[in-house]
Amino acid sequence: MEAVAVDDLRTRKLTSPEANAKLLAAQREIVSRERLKPFTKRTDRHGLIYFGGHMSIVLGTGYLVYLATGTGWLIPAMLLHGVMLGHLFAPMHECSHGTAFRTRWLNETVHWITGIMILWPPTYFRYDHTGHHTHAQEFGKDPELVLPSPSSWMDYVYYVTATQLWIKNIGWILRHSMGRIRPFNRQFVPEDQLPRIFLEARVMLAIYVGLAAVSVALGTWAVAIYWAIPTVIGVPVARAIRIADHTGCTEGKLDLRTYARTVRTGPLTRFLCWNMPYHCEHHLAPSVPFHALPALHAEVGHEMNPVDKGYWAVQRDVLRHHLERKFRFRIVQSL
Amino acid sequence: MAGEWRLVASTDDIEEEDVIGVDVAGTAVAVYNVKGKFYATENICTHAFAFLSEGVVIDDIIECPVHQGRFHIPTGKPKGAPVSVALDTYATKVENGKIYVRLDESRAPDS
Ligand code: FES
Numbered sequence: 001m002e003a004v005a006v007d008d009l010r011t012r013k014l015t016s017p018e019a020n021a022k023l024l025a026a027q028r029e030i031v032s033r034e035r036l037k038p039f040t041k042r043t044d045r046h047g048l049i050y051f052g053g054h055m056s057i058v059l060g061t062g063y064l065v066y067l068a069t070g071t072g073w074l075i076p077a078m079l080l081h082g083v084m085l086g087h088l089f090a091p092m093h094e095c096s097h098g099t100a101f102r103t104r105w106l107n108e109t110v111h112w113i114t115g116i117m118i119l120w121p122p123t124y125f126r127y128d129h130t131g132h133h134t135h136a137q138e139f140g141k142d143p144e145l146v147l148p149s150p151s152s153w154m155d156y157v158y159y160v161t162a163t164q165l166w167i168k169n170i171g172w173i174l175r176h177s178m179g180r181i182r183p184f185n186r187q188f189v190p191e192d193q194l195p196r197i198f199l200e201a202r203v204m205l206a207i208y209v210g211l212a213a214v215s216v217a218l219g220t221w222a223v224a225i226y227w228a229i230p231t232v233i234g235v236p237v238a239r240a241i242r243i244a245d246h247t248g249c250t251e252g253k254l255d256l257r258t259y260a261r262t263v264r265t266g267p268l269t270r271f272l273c274w275n276m277p278y279h280c281e282h283h284l285a286p287s288v289p290f291h292a293l294p295a296l297h298a299e300v301g302h303e304m305n306p307v308d309k310g311y312w313a314v315q316r317d318v319l320r321h322h323l324e325r326k327f328r329f330r331i332v333q334s335l
Numbered sequence: 336m337a338g339e340w341r342l343v344a345s346t347d348d349i350e351e352e353d354v355i356g357v358d359v360a361g362t363a364v365a366v367y368n369v370k371g372k373f374y375a376t377e378n379i380c381t382h383a384f385a386f387l388s389e390g391v392v393i394d395d396i397i398e399c400p401v402h403q404g405r406f407h408i409p410t411g412k413p414k415g416a417p418v419s420v421a422l423d424t425y426a427t428k429v430e431n432g433k434i435y436v437r438l439d440e441s442r443a444p445d446s
Contacts, residue, residue, distance in 0.1 A: 017384030020401045024385055033389050040391045098403045102393065126416045130402040190419050287391050287400055
């Protein structure tokens with residue numbers, strides 16, 4: 001097991017003025033503000049359709065779990081339900097950018113609901129995610145770096161099974177609720193905002209403990225059957241999909257054209273991922289809401305990484321060419 | 336010097352629900368058109384540097400182009416993570432289709 005050291009975390013401020021100025025300049029080199037402006041318009045309609053649709057699917061698959069209870073179909077139904085629950089990362093992410101809805105309270109409400117459902121502290125994620133956008137694909141700086149080179153198949157299993165996700169997210173909630181935060185995570189949060197991060201974790205923890213207590217008191221397995229177990233078994237599908245966003249793309253340098261990947265996929269996946277398969281375009285212009293990404297792709301996609309693969313092909317490439325066939329396991333500091 | 340009104344743009348230069356960046360005596364200033372009313376704030380996001388004039392105006396909010404931090408244009412107040420420090424705001428006036436800015440700043444409390 002190899003621990004990865006990261007330099008001087010106490011003094012580093014990741015989203016530094018220099019790095020952000022470079023990022024904005026790189027974005028403008030590809031697309032001017034005038035050209036981008038029509039794509040940045042916000043609506044409530046698209047978010048309501050997507051969120052309403054996504055939650056209806058979740059309710060529908062939850063109903064399938066109910067119908068399957070006591071039959072041999074229970075595990076497949078839970079898996080399907082869990083895949084839909086796991087994809088709630090997509091609206092949580094979109095809301096973290098504030099681009100899901102034009103109306104702010106709608107955006108913040110959905111941000112919270114989805115964050116709670118997938119155990120992702122929404123406000124902390126908003127800070128952490130600034131580091132990902134400013135330092136995408138930079139080892140030791142990008143808090144969401146997925147399988148940097150060299151990574152092994154053990155790292156892949158650790159990531160895709162979501163072991164890494166649960167250790168990271170539950171770790172955040174427990175640590176933050178005790179008023180503690182790791183230096184790596186602390187660098188994203190302004191000092192005066194730490195109490196908010198700690199309060200958020202306490203509220204989340206209270207909700208989860210409350211749900212557990214009510215379940216025990218009522219002697220019900222509903223929370224486990226309709227939410228916890230399906231999420232644990234379904235999230236790996238969303239993890240495998242997320243690998244395609246950056247893994248195997250340019251690392252260590254700010255190259256908006258090649259450090260992310262847009263993936264060819266069908267309408268259902270695009271819907272469940274809230275158009276994040278257009279990942280190159282999302283990094284090029286995070287102010288562009290999810291519903292305008294296909295149009296932005298039509299405008300600038302030809303300048304970005306070629307879109308020649310679907311999720312299966314990317315997965316095969318990562319497994320065959322990107323991963324080292326070694327028994328090696330790295331704990332990346334960005335937990 | 337700071338108390339002088341300075342001509343920064345014509346009202347026609349800024350579309351409704353939009354912003355431009357101008358230099359006023361060496362200070363980077365963002366000038367906004369919010370439903371026909373003109374406002375001015377400092378042009379640099381207080382989170383970690385970005386020109387707000389590159390951002391998106393949504394009603395009376397300016398959204399930073401880099402991490403989508405939001406500020407209330409009339410008061411400069413931060414509207415939640417990742418921004419928590421208010422923007423300086425400047426007085427504006429419009430005369431004969433010209434927008435003037437006065438640099439003596441005022442600042443809303445941080446969040
Ligand atoms: S630089 Fe403006 S929100 Fe980060």
